Amino acid sequence: MAEPQRIVIVGTGLAGASAAGALRERGYGGKITVFGTEHHRPYELPALSKDLLLGKASEPTWVHEPSFYADNEIDLQLGVSVLEVRPGDHAVVDSDGAVRSYDRLLLATGSRPRVLPGAQGHVLRTLDDSLALKSVLREGRHVVIIGAGWIGCEVASAARTHGCRVTVVDPLSEPLVRVLGTEMGAMFRGLHAEHGVEFKLGTGVQGFTPSGLRLGDGTELIPDVTVLAVGATPRLELAEAAGLELADGGVAVDATLRTSAPDVFAAGDIAAHDHPRYDGRVRVEHWANAKEQGTYVAGPLLGEGEPYEKSPYFFTDQYxxxxxxxxxxxxxxxxxxxxxxxxxxxxxxxxxxxxxxxxxxxxxxxxxxxxxxxxxxxxxxxxxxxxxxxxxxxx
The missing domain is CATH 3.30.390.30 (FAD/NAD-linked reductase, C-terminal dimerisation domain)
Structure with missing residues (x-):
């Protein structure tokens, strides 16, 4: 397989930025163009709900130094989105109206926070989201967090550290129960309860009022700050419109992250990966998966065929x-x-x-x-x- 002359990467998150860096580390000398809707250069997400929100850091962990992209002749298109992928033409159309040809394309579009109908509140996905939320976590404020998953629990920990009163609402029986099960979920609930977090479990949000929210058990909460932490939705619009095969909530990719379209790959949150180690497809929305798949996919983009076999990994710090x-x-x-x-x-x-x-x-x-x-x-x-x-x- 001939080495591609033009590689386009859609997404400046960890997967896309890691892929661009890995391509240059492998000695690839062709043109690399990376598109991202944010105006910040690529950064990692963990600090957004941890050190940055706690005030232990003033900025996130950047994927590369500011000069890296120019020094390595990577065309970083910040604040520019891709509106259309044309697999038959081997081209993408960007928000400036330019048609960009590619020999290989990587989709690494990531996820967006889920929202609830009628809800008003903070979400946590981007650097700007984290800075905005941190600015309102003040001692004595009542923070209501809808969702007791990883983001909800980490925000609760940060809010209590800042002296906020915290209530966490979730219709399930324990925090993190879908991932860890009842016993481990109860352990995390106990940890937060010892630090003063109040839980409203087994009841969901029935509706929102001008001053707050009403729960299914009739409880009315009037928070100073509302945080929506009800999960994320993979950004599949480009892939779906391009006719790529979708499966298991993501873009269907084989063991080497190839999609159903020739010369198109997907990595990170959107990739529903035919993992050699597991039964069926695996789609993982965690930092390590984005980083590892992004680094790995540089090989298949250049024609290598070894499968991606790493096991999922994630971490958390709470109190x-x-x-x-x-x-x-x-x-x-x-x-x-x-x-x-x-x-x-x-x-x-x-x-x-x-x-x-x-x-x-x-x-x-x-x-x-x-x-x-x-x-x-x-x-x-x-x-x-x-x-x-x-x-x-x-x-």
Whole structure:
């Protein structure tokens, strides 16, 4: 396969920016054009709900230094969106009306926050969102957070750290229950309750009033600040209009992140990946996935064919709790705890058919390599081995 002369990347998030950098690191000498709707140069998202919101940092972690793009002859088109992808013509149309030809195209359009009908409040997805939210987290203010997922919990932690009164609303029984299950969700609820967060669980938002919101159980809340943390929606409009195959909530890609259209790839939040390690497609909306897929896809863009096989990974920091999670578990998987759950210093494993599907270390930092090996190999082990044996020997 001949080396492409023109590569276009749609999206200046972590996946798109990582791909552009990796292409140059591999020695690619052709033209790279990267389009992004934001006016900021590419940055990473974790600090937006962590250090930046807490006031520990004044800016995010930038993907590259300011001069990187010019120094490496990467045409960074900030504040310019792509309006149309024409796979048959190998071209895109941008918001300035220019038609840009490509030999290979990467879609890395990311996600947008979900919204609720009639809702007014803050969302958290961009640098500007984070700065706007931080500016209103003031001591004594009542902050109502709709949604008890990762963003909702991290915002709750930041708001309490700033001295806000915090109420978290979610129709599910526990925070994070869809990802971690009931037992681990209850652990996170206990952590937040100890820091003064009030939960309204098992009831959703019935409607919004001029002064606040009304819950399904009849409770009326009148917040000073409302935060909408009800998940994200992948930006699929370009792919769908271009006729690309969609599946499992994203753009269908094969093991090497190729889409159904010739010379078109997708990475990051939008990629529903035919993962060699799992049954069916996997779509992950986390920082590590965007970074790793972005770096990896430089190879397939240049004609390489090795599959992407990395296990999902994410982390969180809330109050004095630090956590890393590797793998992909389901709600019916068996949970095995090694360590002290009550003290929040433990490792949790998710088992399916006797094999390790996921592992989570909470305030335990010495076993990361062993946990990765167990998850990557989907090791066959017993619950007693996970509780008692030396983890490196199991891996």
């Amino acid at each position: 004095d709790l630090g956590m890393e999670y590797r793998g992909l578990a389901g709600p019916d998987d068996e949970v095995v705890v090694r360590g002290d759950l009550a003290a929040r210093q433990f490792i949790a494993f998710w088992l399916r058919d006797g094999r390790v599907r996921a592992a989570m270390n909470v305030n335990v930092w010495d076993d990361g390599a062993a946990l990765k090996a167990l998850v990557d190999a989907q090791a066959t082990v017993t619950p007693d081995q996970l509780r008692e044996a030396e983890l490196g020997s199991l891996a």
